[in-house]
Amino acid sequence: MNVVALVDCNSFYASCEAIFKPHLKNQPVVVLSNNDGCVIARSSLAKKFGIKMGVPFFEVKELVKQNNVKVFSSNYTLYANISSRVMGVLKNYCDELEIYSVDEAFLILNKYSERSFFQRATQIKKTVKKWIGVPVSIGIANNKTLSKIANHLAKKDELGTQVVELLDRQQIEIALKVLEVGDIWGIGSRISKFLQSNSIQTAYDLYSSDPRWVRQHLGVVGERTYRELHGEMCFPIIESPEAKKQCRVSRSFESYVENFKELEQRIISYATRASEKIRSDNLQAKRITVFIRSNKFNQKNQSYYGDKTYSFISPTNDLFEIVRLAVEALSSIYKPGIKYKKAGVLLSDLSSEGVYNRDLFFQRSEKDLLKKMKVNRVFDRLNSRYGSGTICIAKENYEKFYLTRRKNLSPAYTSNFYDLPVVN
Amino acid sequence: MNKNEGDFKESLTPVPYLLSRISAGFPSPADDYIENNLSLSELLIRNHLSTFLMKTSGDSMMDVGINDGDILVVDRSIEPKNRDIVIAILEGNLTVKRLLFKTNGSVVLKSENTAYKDIKIPESADLEIWGVVTSAIHQFIK
Numbered sequence: 157m158n159v160v161a162l163v164d165c166n167s168f169y170a171s172c173e174a175i176f177k178p179h180l181k182n183q184p185v186v187v188l189s190n191n192d193g194c195v196i197a198r199s200s201l202a203k204k205f206g207i208k209m210g211v212p213f214f215e216v217k218e219l220v221k222q223n224n225v226k227v228f229s230s231n232y233t234l235y236a237n238i239s240s241r242v243m244g245v246l247k248n249y250c251d252e253l254e255i256y257s258v259d260e261a262f263l264i265l266n267k268y269s270e271r272s273f274f275q276r277a278t279q280i281k282k283t284v285k286k287w288i289g290v291p292v293s294i295g296i297a298n299n300k301t302l303s304k305i306a307n308h309l310a311k312k313d314e315l316g317t318q319v320v321e322l323l324d325r326q327q328i329e330i331a332l333k334v335l336e337v338g339d340i341w342g343i344g345s346r347i348s349k350f351l352q353s354n355s356i357q358t359a360y361d362l363y364s365s366d367p368r369w370v371r372q373h374l375g376v377v378g379e380r381t382y383r384e385l386h387g388e389m390c391f392p393i394i395e396s397p398e399a400k401k402q403c404r405v406s407r408s409f410e411s412y413v414e415n416f417k418e419l420e421q422r423i424i425s426y427a428t429r430a431s432e433k434i435r436s437d438n439l440q441a442k443r444i445t446v447f448i449r450s451n452k453f454n455q456k457n458q459s460y461y462g463d464k465t466y467s468f469i470s471p472t473n474d475l476f477e478i479v480r481l482a483v484e485a486l487s488s489i490y491k492p493g494i495k496y497k498k499a500g501v502l503l504s505d506l507s508s509e510g511v512y513n514r515d516l517f518f519q520r521s522e523k524d525l526l527k528k529m530k531v532n533r534v535f536d537r538l539n540s541r542y543g544s545g546t547i548c549i550a551k552e553n554y555e556k557f558y559l560t561r562r563k564n565l566s567p568a569y570t571s572n573f574y575d576l577p578v579v580n
Numbered sequence: 581m582n583k584n585e586g587d588f589k590e591s592l593t594p595v596p597y598l599l600s601r602i603s604a605g606f607p608s609p610a611d612d613y614i615e616n617n618l619s620l621s622e623l624l625i626r627n628h629l630s631t632f633l634m635k636t637s638g639d640s641m642m643d644v645g646i647n648d649g650d651i652l653v654v655d656r657s658i659e660p661k662n663r664d665i666v667i668a669i670l671e672g673n674l675t676v677k678r679l680l681f682k683t684n685g686s687v688v689l690k691s692e693n694t695a696y697k698d699i700k701i702p703e704s705a706d707l708e709i710w711g712v713v714t715s716a717i718h719q720f721i722k
Contacts, residue, residue: 178710179672244629287630287657289710569632576635576651579667579674 159273159296159323160393161263162303163246163280166291166311166318168259169197172238173228175289176569176577184225188213191407192229192563200314229562237570241288249280254393262300262393277319293318297328300391301384304341305331305359325387332360332385342381347374359385403441405430406500412451413496419448420483424549426501427482431475434503435536440471442505444478446485451497462489471507474528475535478503479549543572624715630657632711634667634674641665641676643692646716652676654711667710670699674710 165171169187174180184202186195195211205223207216213227220227239258247253250263263280265273277294284292293313295306302322309331310320322328338348340359350373356362362370363385371379380390405426413419423446434441447463464485468477482501538547567575625631634652644665646652652667660666662681667674668689677689677699687707689699701707 176674177672178669178674178708181672241629287627289656573633573651576633577674578637579634579652579676580636580638580640 157298158251158264158266160299160303160389161250161265161273161277161280162256162295162300162307163261163263163284163292164294164307164311165242165259166293167197167199168239168290169228169230169235170199170202171290172235173226173231173566174199175238176566180226184223185228186216186220186225187228187230188564189230190562191410193408196230227564229565231566231568233568233571234566238288238290242284242290242292245284245287246280249276249283252393252395254395262303264393265296273323274319274321277321278317281317281319291318293320295320295322297322298387299384299389300393301341301381302328302387305335308335308339328385328387329360329363332363333358335359337362340381340385342377347378401506402502402504403430403433403439403506404500404502405433406447406498406502408498409496412457414492414494416487416490416492419490419496419499420486422499423482423486423501424479426499427479428475428548430501430503431473431478431532432536432539434506435473435532438509439506440473440509441468441478441503442471442507443467443503444481444485445502445504446482446489446500447502448486448489448496448499450494457495458493460491460494462491464489471505473509473532475532475549476528540571541573543568543574624653624717625655626714627655627657630711631655631714634676636676636716640691640693640696641678643694644678645718646676646692647718651717651719652713653715653717655714656711658712658714660709660712665713667713669708669710676713679709 167185170180170185173185173187180199182201183199184205184207185199186202186207187197188194189196192213195207195209195213195216198207198209202225205219205225207219207225219225235258242259243253243255243261246261246263249265251266252264254262256262265276269276271279273296277296281292281294284290293307293310295303295308295310296319297303297306306320306322309322310318313320322331335358336348337343337351337356337359338345340362343351343362351362354373356365362382365382367379367382370382374382383390407422407426409422413422427444427446443465445463445465447461449461450457450459466481466485468481472478535547539545567577569575569577621628632654634654636646636648636650636652639648646665654667658664660679662679664679665676666679667676668679669675670689675689678692680688680690681704682688685704687701687704689701689707691698
């Protein structure tokens with residue numbers, strides 16, 4: 157039988173930061189979300205100091221200070237580069253690979269090898285560590301659900317090999333007995349509450365439930381999870397996930413914004429980033445949505461939410477068209493006298509570049525399209541070469557509004573010649 | 581994953597082009613002989629996944645032609661051998677030195693500049709090598 161291995165990078169963002177700063181290895185590290193709002197990654201040492209995932213940074217400021225925790229703003233450029241290197245290594249070791257997230261992948265290991273699955277997984281772990289410098293844990297099982305559980309156990313094995321195999325029925329049952337039902341992959345908090353109210357507490361309780369009951373109450377997806385717990389393979393490996401359907405860039409502001417001009421600058425900035433993203437994926441958007449809102453939590457001020465969606469005449473990823481419509485949408489929803497706290501731009505109905513719907517009343521010449529593409533390409537190249545924000549639309553204020561708070565950003569070690577790590 | 585591998589190569593790999601226009605006239609007899617343009621990254625980088633670029637600071641490796649501000653090509657996948665130029669981790673920091681394995685099991689990190697002393701490490705197990713330097717790029721005009 158072939159098996160599924162789930163490879164998951166340990167404290168991925170923190171590990172990326174430590175590649176070029178080896179002294180961080182023995183220090184607690186946390187990485188903050190956009191705008192330095194919340195903690196989104198912790199090294200294992202930081203976890204031990206009781207810093208929880210997702211807490212607002214200001215709540216743990218004292219803890220951070222007391223324990224000399226190193227703080228980083230999220231450096232997504234670096235994480236994406238390291239991630240693609242890790243995935244590249246994994247690709248060399250398997251027949252099929254599903255990149256599940258930036259730091260996780262499902263692999264199919266075939267049965268045709270003289271070496272055991274465990275040996276091969278250990279080799280993968282060693283190679284990723286040596287080539288890229290990122291530690292990973294690996295769970296091996298007959299399907300995705302069980303490999304997730306095996307990985308969960310591997311993560312805990314900090315001093316050991318961090319490779320766990322769950323292929324034997326007895327071992328599986330032992331593992332399920334100590335796992336809360338809500339920790340099973342695919343069992344969300346709503347279902348988990350429902351199960352607990354039916355006195356199903358552990359994964360083993362679900363495993364030993366009546367399959368008919370499961371199907372009746374949890375539906376088809378729940379039944380698949382149940383069958384996977386029993387060793388069947390119901391969720392296939394998806395090698396090339398469907399192209400992104402939408403691309404969203406939004407931010408909460410550090411202080412209130414009332415003025416239209418300021419809001420406009422921000423919207424232009426978000427529209428610019430969103431258009432950059434879809435261009436880098438060779439996609440084009442059919443529709444654009446702009447939304448703005450006041451603070452949800454503050455009852456004192458008048459609350460307001462506004463959004464507006466426009467369709468492009470023909471799908472596009474042209475910066476200038478996208479920005480123009482974004483500003484138009486903003487003008488139609490802007491209300492004076494509101495204290496705005498958040499705004500965003502969403503590009504949706506994405507499709508592959510190059511497919512144009514010819515419009516009877518709006519024929520763009522090939523030449524015009526090519527010219528636009530060239531301008532966009534120059535724009536993207538300048539920004540990728542000399543750093544994001546090198547060139548921007550005059551109304552955007554990059555420094556001020558996009559890079560609002562990234563106080564602890566590490567350099568773009570792998571993507572900018574001016575940011576290379578320095579050695580003595 | 582080809583896309584990602586492509587990302588590393590793309591920027592430095594020029595695409596070959598046809599010598600003759602397609603539209604009219606006799607096709608250039610040289611078209612059949614077209615090969616890729618020379619690619620520096622192909623020359624300098626054997627393993628795109630495990631290769632990183634770094635910048636030097638200081639003159640400790642001057643005598644082998646690694647000058648202040650040069651760019652180093654560092655491959656982590658190569659097993660370090662005696663006399664390789666390596667990036668070593670010294671007290672948590674990255675440093676470029678020549679690696680010498682001594683017969684008694686100790687290791688020396690040697691600067692290629694007589695003004696600097698050798699750094700002796702009693703046990704090779706105590707030293708972590710970050711990667712092996714495969715080339716240094718010195719630009720005369722930037």
